[in-house]
Amino acid sequence: MIIVILPAYNEEISFPPLMEKLKHALDGTNEDYRLLVCNDGSTDNTSKILEEYSAKFPLEVIEHPINRGLGESSRDLFERAVKLGKKGDIIIRMDCDDTHEPKYIPNIIKKLNQGYDVVVASRFEKGGGQMGVNGYRAVISRCANLFMKIFFPIQGLREYSCGYRGYRYSKIKEALGFYGNNFIQLKGLGFTCTLEKLVKLKLIGASFAEIPFLHRYDQKQSESKMVSSVTTLGYLVMTILYHWPWGGWKSAIKKNLDAWKISNDMY
């Protein structure tokens, strides 16, 4: 089964075109699928639109009455996906702002089936790129990705900040089992959770690959909810937590992981 998880905040305009494209791409895989949306206190018509689509699609909605942010929404989506799925399933996470084209899903699945745990849709692979991104944002994004590559090097990865990814179900289950609530620890720090997930998965030995992806920011109709100051602060906090010489993530998690694996008979 393919479980597509979608964090949504005020996406009334983008949702309908995305749903049609998602249906087309997922029907083409010949796999059973579920759509899981976290409607995070949207103040527009997102709720109503989701209700309509729930009647036509295998769609489940997690409703947050107030906006809790991307971190808490991702936590709820991943936890629910793990509850819904089983070994062998695939979890796809994408934006619902209609800039992540569902046509990449088959390529993501193909790559996961080659044995990778995480496959990232990457603007930086040959054949990938972005359209409609203004100069300021393009520079910020480039610098942020460079920063991440230096401080959190992950083999096979150049794209750190785009949330369009495929995950092997069993690896996410393992991550939730090991980290619990700390799989996504930096919940109040904007979009930092997008980077945190990669790093936490790397620390438990996940393997990574990328597929080329064209980010269609030119199709974006909703406002961007990325608050660059909060997210930048989050990256800095995460760098300290990761590299802290006395029990930082890099050293402590490895030690705890060994103990956890032994107690869970995983060796």
Ligand SMILES: Nc1nc2c(ncn2[C@@H]2O[C@H](COP(=O)(O)OP(=O)(O)O)[C@@H](O)[C@H]2O)c(=O)[nH]1
């Ligand atoms: N659940 C939830 N989703 C959010 C929140 N902020 C943004 N999103 C969603 O996360 C995705 C990324 O946000 P977006 O505005 O597209 O950021 P950008 O593409 O980086 O400009 C979109 O699907 C948004 O609807 C939030 O506070 N809660």
Ligand SMILES: [Mg+2]
């Ligand atoms: Mg987006």
